[in-house]
Amino acid sequence: MEIDSGRRPGAAACLRLAASALTLFLCLGSVSAQDAINTATVTAPSGITDPNPGNDTATDTDALLTPTLVVSKSGVLDADVVAPAGVANVGDQIVYTITVQNTGTGPATGVSMNDPLLASLSCQIGGSATALPATLPASQSLVCTGTHTLGQADIDAGSVDNTATATANQVCRAGLDPVCSATANTVVPQVQSLGLAKSAAVLSNDVNGDGLINAGDTLEYTVTATNTGNVALSAVVVSDGQLTPGSITCATVPAGGTCVLTGTHVVTAAEAQAGQVVNTASVTSTEVPGPTNSNTVTTPVVQVPALTLAKSAATLTTDADGSGNITEGDTLSYTVTLTNTGDIALTSVVVSDPQLTPASANCASVAVGATCVLSGTHVVTAAEAQAGEVVNTANATSTEVPGPTNSNTVTTPVVQVPALTLAKSAATLTTDADGSGNITEGDTLSYTVTLTNTGDVALTSVVVSDPQLTPGSTSCASVVVGGTCVLTGTHVVTAAEAQAGEVVNTANATSTEVLGPTNSNTVTTPVVQVPALTLAKSGATLTTDADASGNITEGDTLSYTVTLTNTGDVALTSVVVSDPQLTPGSTTCASVAVGGTCVLSGTHVVTAAEAQAGQVVNTANATST
Numbered sequence: 001m002e003i004d005s006g007r008r009p010g011a012a013a014c015l016r017l018a019a020s021a022l023t024l025f026l027c028l029g030s031v032s033a034q035d036a037i038n039t040a041t042v043t044a045p046s047g048i049t050d051p052n053p054g055n056d057t058a059t060d061t062d063a064l065l066t067p068t069l070v071v072s073k074s075g076v077l078d079a080d081v082v083a084p085a086g087v088a089n090v091g092d093q094i095v096y097t098i099t100v101q102n103t104g105t106g107p108a109t110g111v112s113m114n115d116p117l118l119a120s121l122s123c124q125i126g127g128s129a130t131a132l133p134a135t136l137p138a139s140q141s142l143v144c145t146g147t148h149t150l151g152q153a154d155i156d157a158g159s160v161d162n163t164a165t166a167t168a169n170q171v172c173r174a175g176l177d178p179v180c181s182a183t184a185n186t187v188v189p190q191v192q193s194l195g196l197a198k199s200a201a202v203l204s205n206d207v208n209g210d211g212l213i214n215a216g217d218t219l220e221y222t223v224t225a226t227n228t229g230n231v232a233l234s235a236v237v238v239s240d241g242q243l244t245p246g247s248i249t250c251a252t253v254p255a256g257g258t259c260v261l262t263g264t265h266v267v268t269a270a271e272a273q274a275g276q277v278v279n280t281a282s283v284t285s286t287e288v289p290g291p292t293n294s295n296t297v298t299t300p301v302v303q304v305p306a307l308t309l310a311k312s313a314a315t316l317t318t319d320a321d322g323s324g325n326i327t328e329g330d331t332l333s334y335t336v337t338l339t340n341t342g343d344i345a346l347t348s349v350v351v352s353d354p355q356l357t358p359a360s361a362n363c364a365s366v367a368v369g370a371t372c373v374l375s376g377t378h379v380v381t382a383a384e385a386q387a388g389e390v391v392n393t394a395n396a397t398s399t400e401v402p403g404p405t406n407s408n409t410v411t412t413p414v415v416q417v418p419a420l421t422l423a424k425s426a427a428t429l430t431t432d433a434d435g436s437g438n439i440t441e442g443d444t445l446s447y448t449v450t451l452t453n454t455g456d457v458a459l460t461s462v463v464v465s466d467p468q469l470t471p472g473s474t475s476c477a478s479v480v481v482g483g484t485c486v487l488t489g490t491h492v493v494t495a496a497e498a499q500a501g502e503v504v505n506t507a508n509a510t511s512t513e514v515l516g517p518t519n520s521n522t523v524t525t526p527v528v529q530v531p532a533l534t535l536a537k538s539g540a541t542l543t544t545d546a547d548a549s550g551n552i553t554e555g556d557t558l559s560y561t562v563t564l565t566n567t568g569d570v571a572l573t574s575v576v577v578s579d580p581q582l583t584p585g586s587t588t589c590a591s592v593a594v595g596g597t598c599v600l601s602g603t604h605v606v607t608a609a610e611a612q613a614g615q616v617v618n619t620a621n622a623t624s625t
């Protein structure tokens with residue numbers, strides 16, 4: 001069916017209804033205030049024979065007042081109902097105003113309104129609410145409002161078209177009158193946009209268990225891309241090169257929907273050094289090429305400065321005494337190594353060991369994993385030798401690890417070298433028994449025997465002995481290095497020593513550390529020998545009484561004994577005891593010991609002269625070497 005409204009000659013307005021077999025014109029004739037004359041004419045279509053042409057026209061003349069309705073409609077988008085404001089979202093509204101104006105001369109009754117898009121209408125006439133259907137007087141307007149809530153289909157379509165249709169009893173009758181309708185086309189602007197937000201880092205693997213974010217720890221981030229527009233976006237890619245995985249692709253994200261990348265990041269040494277992890281993600285889509293960047297998330301990293309300090313064992317560099325082992329005076333070398341075991345560089349590093357030369361090493365900065373090394377030497381002291389070890393601990397300080405941090409303690413055994421000397425003084429004549437002014441038998445000599453600790457360790461249970469002295473020994477519980485233990489004693493020169501012509505004297509010492517015995521120097525003291533003898537002659541014994549007179553007379557034989565006694569302190573040698581009046585006249589002793597004798601026994605015949613003299617006078621003598 002075709003509908004054509006327009007004027008026709010002789011009519012105020014006509015409505016042409018055309019069907020395949022019939023065209024019908026409904027025309028409203030000219031009207032006045034009092035009547036309406038309406039003439040209807042039917043014309044047979046071409047090819048149709050009108051069997052009764054006389055009834056093709058009818059005219060009705062009525063005296064009436066006629067309403068005329070004019071419908072208009074407008075729609076206004078309210079994009080602020082649902083956030084975000086200004087963007088049309090599902091739930092936002094279009095507010096429609098439909099106005100039916102009665103431009104005719106008479107009231108329209110049964111005025112009603114149909115708008116399939118609007119669930120309910122709120123209407124008023126002349127400012128007063130009214131229900132439908134209503135009577136609309138001439139020159140009045142029926143104003144109805146209603147809202148349409150946007151659906152995604154509306155937004156996807158980009159606009160909403162809808163038509164309101166008014167009906168009344170007199171006009172706008174469905175199927176009879178020209179349609180009293182108005183269509184509103186309301187544009188719904190499409191917005192294509194993406195928002196991207198990154199969560200704060202969550203510590204998901206605390207490698208060192210300290211509850212803090214440090215190098216090596218794993219952080220987890222959630223990067224959320226949100227479709228902040230009002231239409232679906234496709235091929236949404238959320239990326240963050242610092243995360244694992246580094247991206248996610250969502251084929252389609254509806255308006256308001258999200259595409260979420262959850263990834264992890266292991267805090268690097270560089271980030272620890274910098275003290276923070278700085279992280280920005282991005283998103284793109286087919287519709288929003290972008291990239292759109294996320295907020296930048298800065299995560300503080302707790303720095304863990306740390307160091308270790310290790311000291312090497314001592315190396316014997318200079319073996320001063322050539323002993324092949326570590327002894328007093330030897331030079332040891334040590335290496336003290338600081339290693340940066342933390343996750344940031346250490347600055348103003350000082351490695352110290354006051355026992356070494358040089359005593360410290362300075363490093364302005366030591367990178368992670370790098371070292372600062374002090375190499376120095378140490379000469380073993382007497383005290384260390386006494387202690388039997390060198391005990392040595394280094395330390396280190398830095399700006400980041402103020403410390404001091406001590407190294408391992410290195411204990412180096414020192415081989416102790418106990419040693420002593422024993423010296424004996426020359427003899428001093430203390431008591432000159434015989435007043436001879438020199439050292440002779442029976443004189444008293446004094447000696448001093450001095451033990452000196454010449455080693456590098458104290459000597460204990462020291463005994464200095466000399467059996468020839470009185471006292472024969474002295475004991476010292478302990479003799480420090482360089483100290484002495486002195487035996488002072490006296491000795492009376494013996495006969496044997498006088499015989500020998502000297503006092504030969506050697507002391508000795510023992511100690512726990514130097515078992516010994518260690519002998520002193522031998523002191524030989526000359527003894528002045530005092531050779532002496534006595535010569536005694538016995539009285540004559542009448543051996544042969546030649547004249548048998550019974551007394552000593554001429555011709556009698558007398559016997560004598562001449563005894564040499566060694567009364568000195570030295571043996572007498574080549575001793576000859578002689579008496580020329582005796583027969584034999586002498587005797588010789590090769591050696592006569594002290595106290596020993598050399599005896600001449602001989603006889604003598606009284607001579608005439610002796611008889612004449614009345615006596616025999618007889619003197620013996622002796623010689624010796």
Ligand SMILES: [Ca+2]
Nearest residue numbers: 079082084087
């Ligand atoms: Ca909105």
Ligand SMILES: [Ca+2]
Nearest residue numbers: 208210212214
């Ligand atoms: Ca940690």
Ligand SMILES: [Ca+2]
Nearest residue numbers: 321323325327
């Ligand atoms: Ca040595």
Ligand SMILES: [Ca+2]
Nearest residue numbers: 434436438440
């Ligand atoms: Ca003397």
